[in-house]
Amino acid sequence: MHDLVIRNATVFDGLGGDPIQADVAVDSGRIAGIGSIEGQANHTVDADGLSLAPGIVDLHTHYDAQITWDKTLSPSPSLGVTSAVIGNCGFGIVPCPPPVRDLILRNLSVVEGMDLDSLRNGVDWNFENFADYMSALRRIGPYMNVAVLAGHSVIRTAVMGEDASRREQATEEELQAMCSMVDEAMSHGAVGFAGSYSLNHSGYGGVPMPSTISNWTEFDHLVSAMGDHQHGIVQLASGTSPVADLAALSAKHGRAIFQSTGMAMFNEQEPDRALGIFDACATANADGHPVYVQIPCQPLSFDFTMANAYPFYSHDAFAEIKACNHEELTAVFRDPAFRERFRASLNDPRPGMIFQGNWNRVTVAIPALEANEALANQTIETLARSQGR
Numbered sequence: 001m002h003d004l005v006i007r008n009a010t011v012f013d014g015l016g017g018d019p020i021q022a023d024v025a026v027d028s029g030r031i032a033g034i035g036s037i038e039g040q041a042n043h044t045v046d047a048d049g050l051s052l053a054p055g056i057v058d059l060h061t062h063y064d065a066q067i068t069w070d071k072t073l074s075p076s077p078s079l080g081v082t083s084a085v086i087g088n089c090g091f092g093i094v095p096c097p098p099p100v101r102d103l104i105l106r107n108l109s110v111v112e113g114m115d116l117d118s119l120r121n122g123v124d125w126n127f128e129n130f131a132d133y134m135s136a137l138r139r140i141g142p143y144m145n146v147a148v149l150a151g152h153s154v155i156r157t158a159v160m161g162e163d164a165s166r167r168e169q170a171t172e173e174e175l176q177a178m179c180s181m182v183d184e185a186m187s188h189g190a191v192g193f194a195g196s197y198s199l200n201h202s203g204y205g206g207v208p209m210p211s212t213i214s215n216w217t218e219f220d221h222l223v224s225a226m227g228d229h230q231h232g233i234v235q236l237a238s239g240t241s242p243v244a245d246l247a248a249l250s251a252k253h254g255r256a257i258f259q260s261t262g263m264a265m266f267n268e269q270e271p272d273r274a275l276g277i278f279d280a281c282a283t284a285n286a287d288g289h290p291v292y293v294q295i296p297c298q299p300l301s302f303d304f305t306m307a308n309a310y311p312f313y314s315h316d317a318f319a320e321i322k323a324c325n326h327e328e329l330t331a332v333f334r335d336p337a338f339r340e341r342f343r344a345s346l347n348d349p350r351p352g353m354i355f356q357g358n359w360n361r362v363t364v365a366i367p368a369l370e371a372n373e374a375l376a377n378q379t380i381e382t383l384a385r386s387q388g389r
Helices: 098-111 116-122 130-140 152-165 172-187 216-224 243-253 273-286 326-334 336-347 370-375 380-386
Strands: 002-011 020-027 030-035 041-046 056-058 081-086 145-151 192-196 233-237 257-260 291-293
Touching: 002 030, 098 116, 098 152, 130 145, 130 172, 145 152, 145 172, 152 172, 152 192, 152 216, 172 192, 172 216, 192 216, 216 243, 233 243, 243 257, 243 273, 243 291, 273 291, 326 336
Parallel strands: 002 041, 056 081, 081 145, 145 192, 192 233, 233 257, 257 291
Antiparallel strands: 002 020, 020 030
């Protein structure tokens, strides 16, 4: 007798084949059969008219804070996600010595577009180190399976405080402390180590996210600190780092590397660049040094206002104004000199920038003023042409 049989479902097996009408048997939490299942079961579900598919594994999420107050991890389960990896890009919330907790949240609020008041009011700080965090997650009992990556930026912040976003070179003592935290995380269930060298990753007040200013030697040491643990991958928002460097890191430490980079996504300015990255990864894999591209299967989209124009932050014109308040920004945006600097940067975009001057892709979603309601759903390019600009 099976533990569970789901009968008469339209089954999608996740391998790309056509759906089939079938029963699915489950024993001890594992699929025991697909097809016409005979006999009784301890529990039977009639799925006639319904679809049955494997749960989606979301490899790139940032539920690190939300999970402490929302065990449903909304909205992912309602979208078919049954497993999620958190801590991507190194932007977690642990380790978290009390003096740097608000700093961690401030940076997280900007780099991942989260409401700072919600973070401050929502996070239940009943942990300080990685072991305590994992214990807290087990007590919470999230709806989904959750895997946690140890994070470079949060570890750097825990050790260096405000200096983590100011000082490129860590002291030997600071580096050793960071390595110890990576080792501790791996010992208590981390599935790997994550970091970022993306020029698009800015924190609160426009400061760089800590890992993005660290040197490659520091990252190499921290990957090395994963040590003799027989598990663990490396996830990296790799920025402009070439695949050859990632393959060398994989070869040196025997770790699979998952790189998240806008450079592996198609853009009109460099239409062949993304394919070149995939080809380089294929070569590395063939050589036994696994490097995989981790990007969405659809274009990136951002909701933003000019008060927090995150997609533009990697452009030089925005470097000095990221921390400006509303009144200051209003004056800056009206300044012809600023506009010229922004145009100059758009005319010579650096590899890896989120926004490369594609004004035909920027759409007015919700006008803030009633007088501008007619602008809704129009692109900036369309509006500029209609105004002769």
